Amino acid sequence: DIQMTQxxxxxxxxxGDRVTITCQASQDISDYLNWYQQRPGKAPKLLIYDASxxxxxxxxxxxxxxxxxxxxxxxSGLQPEDIATYYCQQYDNLPLTFGQxxxxxxx
Amino acid sequence: xxxxxQSGAEVKKPGASVKVSCKASGFTFTTYGISWVRQAPGHGxxxxxxxxxxYNNTNYAQELQGRVTMTTDTSTSTAYMELRSLRSDDTAVxxxxxxxxxxxxxxxxxxxxxxGTLVTVSS
Numbered sequence: 001d002i003q004m005t006q007x008x009x010x011x012x013x014x015x016g017d018r019v020t021i022t023c024q025a026s027q028d029i030s031d032y033l034n035w036y037q038q039r040p041g042k043a044p045k046l047l048i049y050d051a052s053x054x055x056x057x058x059x060x061x062x063x064x065x066x067x068x069x070x071x072x073x074x075x076s077g078l079q080p081e082d083i084a085t086y087y088c089q090q091y092d093n094l095p096l097t098f099g100q101x102x103x104x105x106x107x
Numbered sequence: 108x109x110x111x112x113q114s115g116a117e118v119k120k121p122g123a124s125v126k127v128s129c130k131a132s133g134f135t136f137t138t139y140g141i142s143w144v145r146q147a148p149g150h151g152x153x154x155x156x157x158x159x160x161x162y163n164n165t166n167y168a169q170e171l172q173g174r175v176t177m178t179t180d181t182s183t184s185t186a187y188m189e190l191r192s193l194r195s196d197d198t199a200v201x202x203x204x205x206x207x208x209x210x211x212x213x214x215x216x217x218x219x220x221x222x223g224t225l226v227t228v229s230s
Contacts, residue, residue, distance in 0.1 A: 034216050036152075043202055043220035044144075044152065055207075055218065087152055091215045095168045096142070096154040 002026050002090050006099030014107045019075040021102045023066075023088035031067045032092040038101075039084045047086075048073065080106055109133040111203055111221035118227045119193050126189040127224045129203030136184035137161050138209040142217050143177060143188045145199040155201075157214035158186060166214055193228045200225050 003026035013019050023033065031051035036044040046055045048064035051071060061076045075082055083106055088099040114128040129141065143155040156167040158177040165177050176189045186203055201224045204217030 032215075038152075043223055044204075044217075045220070046207065046216065046218045049207060049216045049218075089152075089154075094166055094214060096214050098152040098154070101151045 001095055002029060002093055002097050004088055004090055004097050004099040006086075006088055006102050008102060009100065010103040010105070012105045012107050013078050015078055015080060017078045019078050019082075019104065021073045021086055021088075023071040023073070023099050025069045025071075025090055025092075028068050029090045029092035032090055033064075033066070033071050034089045034091065035062075035064055035073045036087045036089065037082075037084045038087065044087065078104075078106070082106075109205065109219045111205060111219060113201075113203060113221040113224045116225040116227070118229065121194055121228055121230055123193050123228075124189060124191040125193060125226050126187055127201050127203075127226070129186040129188070129221050131184045131186065131205070134205070135209075136179075137181055140206040140211050140214065141177075141179070141186040142204045142206070142214050144202045144204060144217070146202070146223075147196070147199040150199075153199075154214070155188070159211070161210060162212060164212075190226075193226075195228050198226065198228045 005024045033051045035048040038044045052064045063074045065072050085101045085103045110132045112130045137160045140159040142157045158165045160179040178187045203221040205219040207216040207218035
């Protein structure tokens, strides 16, 4: 199975800050990577697909980059509603695997 | 609009089975695959498997092989996930999720999610 390692596991930032989360795959997954947001008590929501494509209706402050084994997710201008846990997920190989999640809090 | 509405919470004893339903609307059910993902309390997301009504095909996570069965009923646009021989570590919220793109031949990106079904396994 492909292991996905996210960092940090948690972070605290202020409204307006730029926030970056990284995700590393245990092998080359090309750009077969998604980013999901999960607010407390809610289902996950797709934000970024194919490593860098913004899902329809998702605010442009969210972005993703990377290919191969190293990926980055960025929020440019943190908003209060961005409080959530963020997960990367690879779909290069079955089983699909998720990172362990990054819990984002507002200072 | 696309909707996935899941069945209600369940409480089961160890060794029992549970069957969770996921009723779809707002799209052509047969042309999109459905994944099932679970989340134990306080833990991350775990992919369980995927089913395509179009290709009549399933993929299951290795560790659940033999205990899980995913099916569809195209007459009611409903997907089902049955998990047998339940253990306490099967306690989780179970989600169904629809593929982003039609006619995928395997699990890829999930763009629409059900609201989740809490399954509690306790004696």
